[in-house]
Every structure is written in C-alpha cells, then in structure tokens.
Amino acid sequence: MFSIPITPELVVGAAELERTERGWRPHRLPSHVRERDADPQLTMVEAQPSGVRVVLATTARRVELDVHASRVSYPGITRPRGAVDVVVDGALVQSRVLQEGDAVELDPRTGAPTVVPGGVDGIEVDLPGTGESTVELWLPHNEQIEILALRADAPVRAVPAEGPLWLHHGSSISHGSNAAAPTGIWPVVAARRAGVQLRNLGVGGSALVDPFMARVIRDSPADVISVKLGINVVNLDAMRLRAFVPAVHGFLDTIREGHPDTPLLLVSPIHCGIHERTPGPGAIDPAGFATGAMRFLATGAEGDTAGGRLTLTVIRDALQQIVAARADDPRLRYLDGLDLFGARDEQAMPLPDALHPSTEAHALIGARFAERAFGPGGLLR
Known part of the structure; x- marks a missing residue:
C-alpha cells in the first residue's frame, strides 16, 4: 500500500488543514476567525467537516482512510453517530458509521465536560481496479475529525473541480x-x-x-x-x-x-x-x-x-x-x-x-x- 500525503488539493470543501499531534484536522473557517471571532459554539461546529470530502482519482483496487473522531454527547440522550460516505464515480457505495473516537459528555445543567477517550476508525474501500475511478470520502457532518492516514495500492491524483x-x-x-x-x-x-x-x-x-x-x-x-x-x-x-x-x-x-x-x-x-x-x-x-x-x-x-x-x-x-x-x-x-x-x-x-x-x-x-x-x-x- 502507498501512504498518500494529506494535502489541501485532496481535501475539498475545507478552508484550512490544521496539523495536530495525530494527523490533520479540516477546518471550515480560516484561523484568523477561529482565533479572534469564534465563541466556543462556533469553534466546535466549524471543525465538524460538513460538506468536506477527500477526493482522489486512482486505478487502485483498495483505498483506506484512518480517522479519529470527537463528538459531543449528553448523559441519557441518544444521538446518532457520524458516518463517512463513500462515493465512487458518482454513486454512493458505502456509508460507514463511526464506532470509535472520543466522546465529550456535557452536563446539561452545568455544561461541564467529561472526556471519554476512544480509538481510531478505519474505512476500507474496494474498487473494481479495471480503470481509473474517482473516489469521494465524505467526512462526518456532525463530529470533529482528524485525518490520520490515507493509503492506496496504486498512486492517486487530485481531481480538478467540475461545475460552478x-x-x-x-x-x-x-x-x-x-x-x-x-x-x-x-x-x-x-x-x-x-x-x-x-x-x-x-x-x-x-x-x-x-x-x-x-x-x-x-x-x-x-x-x-x-x-x-x-x-x-x-x-x-x-x-x-x-x-x-x-x-x-x-x-x-x-x-x-x-x-x-x-x-x-x-x-x-x-x-x-x-x-x-x-x-x-x-x-x-x-x-x-x-x-x-x-x-x-x-x-x-x-x-x-x-x-x-x-x-x-x-x-x-x-x-x-x-x-x-x-x-x-x-x-x-x-x-x-x-x-x-x-x-x-x-x-x-x-x-x-x-x-x-x-x-x-x-x-x-x-x-x-x-x-x-x-x-x-x-x-x-
């Protein structure tokens, strides 16, 4: 498997990628807004990569993405987990619900957070390998994500944007x-x-x-x-x-x-x-x-x-x-x-x-x- 560098050309729909200790965190707002203008609510939600996707073209038969998620939860309240949707040549082929990641539990009365740590989710995509495919990995809209690794068994390239x-x-x-x-x-x-x-x-x-x-x-x-x-x-x-x-x-x-x-x-x-x-x-x-x-x-x-x-x-x-x-x-x-x-x-x-x-x-x-x-x-x- 080839290890694919995470670059802005591959992560579409983000304003910036932040280097973290574990990997790369997509942000939908630029750093100057996050540092000066954002309150805690906006800081939390702008880092949930709604509409952000990893897009690549490849002849590979297999692509793998490792992510570490962080979500907000409330004791006693059941909320659906985020998912990574896999679209190949325009068709949705997989929706992988996250199982791991950190949970930040907020006390509904005081707002006090309790962090429950979790592990890494791996998303595996099998491809026909009969020619070049365009692969879109749509990141969760409702959980913060760090992209840890991207791998493929053949080289990949960025895909030029089509459409307005x-x-x-x-x-x-x-x-x-x-x-x-x-x-x-x-x-x-x-x-x-x-x-x-x-x-x-x-x-x-x-x-x-x-x-x-x-x-x-x-x-x-x-x-x-x-x-x-x-x-x-x-x-x-x-x-x-x-x-x-x-x-x-x-x-x-x-x-x-x-x-x-x-x-x-x-x-x-x-x-x-x-x-x-x-x-x-x-x-x-x-x-x-x-x-x-x-x-x-x-x-x-x-x-x-x-x-x-x-x-x-x-x-x-x-x-x-x-x-x-x-x-x-x-x-x-x-x-x-x-x-x-x-x-x-x-x-x-x-x-x-x-x-x-x-x-x-x-x-x-x-x-x-x-x-x-x-x-x-x-x-x-």
Missing part, C-alpha cells in the same frame, strides 16, 4: 442536524443533484448575521452564493427587528465588496412550528431527558412581537422587504424557505426534535433547492 463553486451559509439545518449521513444533508443533496461544487458554511447555532462571516464569504472564491438567515437569530433571541434589518443589509454589502456581480440568493427559514409565531429564546426541553431524546421548545410568549421581537413570520417578511429595497442589485434574489419546507411538509414529516429536519425532510429540501436555485430559470442561474 457554490458557497452556502446557514444554521444547523444547513449544517445537517438530524440527517443520518454526510451525503444526506440538504446542501449536499442539492449540490449532487445540480452538479455544483459545494463549500458549506452551515454552522450549528451560529448563523447570526456576524460581520466576520460576511467577510469570510467576501474573501472566498465562489461562482454562486446563498445565505440562509433567521432561525438562529430567533432561537437565541439575539436581535430585535430594528437591529436585524440593518445587520442583514450590512452583511450583504460586505459580500458585495468581494462579489459585486456574483448571483446571490437570500433564503428565509423553513417552517418550524415552535418559532413560527413565538419568539425565543429557544431551550432544550427537559422532558426529553426522561425519554432519551433531545427536543427543543420556544420560551417566549406566542404572538409577542412587541418592541420588535422576532419570530420566523416576522423574519420572512423582513428578508423579503430587504431584497425589495435592494432592487438596484439585479443578481440578488429571494427564496422563501416555506417553498422548501412548509407547514404541510412539517405535518407530513414532523421535525424529530421540533427544530431540525429528518433525513427524509433533508432530501426533500435538497431536491427543491436544486430545482429552484439551479434548475432551468433557477434563482442562481
């Missing part, structure tokens, strides 16, 4: 929460259907109209850009309407400094019953600990939008008005999140934790986004 580069920013829903596998999160579903190259800046709990995130988007290469805002602002009760509207304008202004003519799509939240007409902050439902399931609830008063308190209904109206006010920007478009997942969809596919879509709902959202954004006459065309 789509940069997407959003919340934990865009990050992939509740999806069962990394190719099942809705941005990856959409990208694979549309034939575009994804860089996913969906960051759980952290789509907060932060100026530093706008600067990251401004300074990053992209052929098309989408920004999905609203749910985190509501469930953190982070702003009032007076602050939210100019913040979004400023966010878009910053993106336009680096991408003056790039197709840019502003997307409002999908349907989420607990926050449609009830402001935040959101909270973990303590009743869920009795059943071993994580659930969320809204702690505000239904219908209370006095003083500019935000609900998803208020957010959608504000985002639509923001795009209308920027009519001098012909490449800026608006997509109503209810067109991706509306009230009837939530009735048919209830959000398992009252906040994040199921795997089936991710597939539906991804298919609809691919059609509305990238299909004939699409909003990002």
Whole structure:
C-alpha cells in the first residue's frame, strides 16, 4: 500500500488543514476567525467537516482512510453517530458509521465536560481496479475529525473541480442536524443533484448575521452564493427587528465588496412550528431527558412581537422587504424557505426534535433547492 500525503488539493470543501499531534484536522473557517471571532459554539461546529470530502482519482483496487473522531454527547440522550460516505464515480457505495473516537459528555445543567477517550476508525474501500475511478470520502457532518492516514495500492491524483463553486451559509439545518449521513444533508443533496461544487458554511447555532462571516464569504472564491438567515437569530433571541434589518443589509454589502456581480440568493427559514409565531429564546426541553431524546421548545410568549421581537413570520417578511429595497442589485434574489419546507411538509414529516429536519425532510429540501436555485430559470442561474 502507498501512504498518500494529506494535502489541501485532496481535501475539498475545507478552508484550512490544521496539523495536530495525530494527523490533520479540516477546518471550515480560516484561523484568523477561529482565533479572534469564534465563541466556543462556533469553534466546535466549524471543525465538524460538513460538506468536506477527500477526493482522489486512482486505478487502485483498495483505498483506506484512518480517522479519529470527537463528538459531543449528553448523559441519557441518544444521538446518532457520524458516518463517512463513500462515493465512487458518482454513486454512493458505502456509508460507514463511526464506532470509535472520543466522546465529550456535557452536563446539561452545568455544561461541564467529561472526556471519554476512544480509538481510531478505519474505512476500507474496494474498487473494481479495471480503470481509473474517482473516489469521494465524505467526512462526518456532525463530529470533529482528524485525518490520520490515507493509503492506496496504486498512486492517486487530485481531481480538478467540475461545475460552478457554490458557497452556502446557514444554521444547523444547513449544517445537517438530524440527517443520518454526510451525503444526506440538504446542501449536499442539492449540490449532487445540480452538479455544483459545494463549500458549506452551515454552522450549528451560529448563523447570526456576524460581520466576520460576511467577510469570510467576501474573501472566498465562489461562482454562486446563498445565505440562509433567521432561525438562529430567533432561537437565541439575539436581535430585535430594528437591529436585524440593518445587520442583514450590512452583511450583504460586505459580500458585495468581494462579489459585486456574483448571483446571490437570500433564503428565509423553513417552517418550524415552535418559532413560527413565538419568539425565543429557544431551550432544550427537559422532558426529553426522561425519554432519551433531545427536543427543543420556544420560551417566549406566542404572538409577542412587541418592541420588535422576532419570530420566523416576522423574519420572512423582513428578508423579503430587504431584497425589495435592494432592487438596484439585479443578481440578488429571494427564496422563501416555506417553498422548501412548509407547514404541510412539517405535518407530513414532523421535525424529530421540533427544530431540525429528518433525513427524509433533508432530501426533500435538497431536491427543491436544486430545482429552484439551479434548475432551468433557477434563482442562481
């Protein structure tokens, strides 16, 4: 077997690779943001490599990848493990659920962490070996990963990107929460259907109209850009309407400094019953600990939008008005999140934790986004 050096050319969708004692950790945000701007929540989730994949072309009959994972868990709560999805010549051939790695158990009342160490996961891929194959190893969207080793029984090469580069920013829903596998999160579903190259800046709990995130988007290469805002602002009760509207304008202004003519799509939240007409902050439902399931609830008063308190209904109206006010920007478009997942969809596919879509709902959202954004006459065309 050949030992393959881990290089940025092979790790697609990451901003940087950090050298660790054991290997290489992909990061989705650059080091200057992690060091100055990121709080502990963002520090944790940006290192979960949602949308990041190892991509190579080879005539090998066997490829092996060793990874060491680190995940967050809560005592008494069962959460699905991450997986590595193997795609060969465009077809999903394997989804390897991780068995090893460290667990960081958080006390739900105090937040105090307890580390339970674990070992290394090895992913083995058997190939036909009858010609050159393109192999994509999609890393877990919901666990931090260190890449320890990559091996093959024949030389490998990096694969030049094909298709437009789509940069997407959003919340934990865009990050992939509740999806069962990394190719099942809705941005990856959409990208694979549309034939575009994804860089996913969906960051759980952290789509907060932060100026530093706008600067990251401004300074990053992209052929098309989408920004999905609203749910985190509501469930953190982070702003009032007076602050939210100019913040979004400023966010878009910053993106336009680096991408003056790039197709840019502003997307409002999908349907989420607990926050449609009830402001935040959101909270973990303590009743869920009795059943071993994580659930969320809204702690505000239904219908209370006095003083500019935000609900998803208020957010959608504000985002639509923001795009209308920027009519001098012909490449800026608006997509109503209810067109991706509306009230009837939530009735048919209830959000398992009252906040994040199921795997089936991710597939539906991804298919609809691919059609509305990238299909004939699409909003990002």
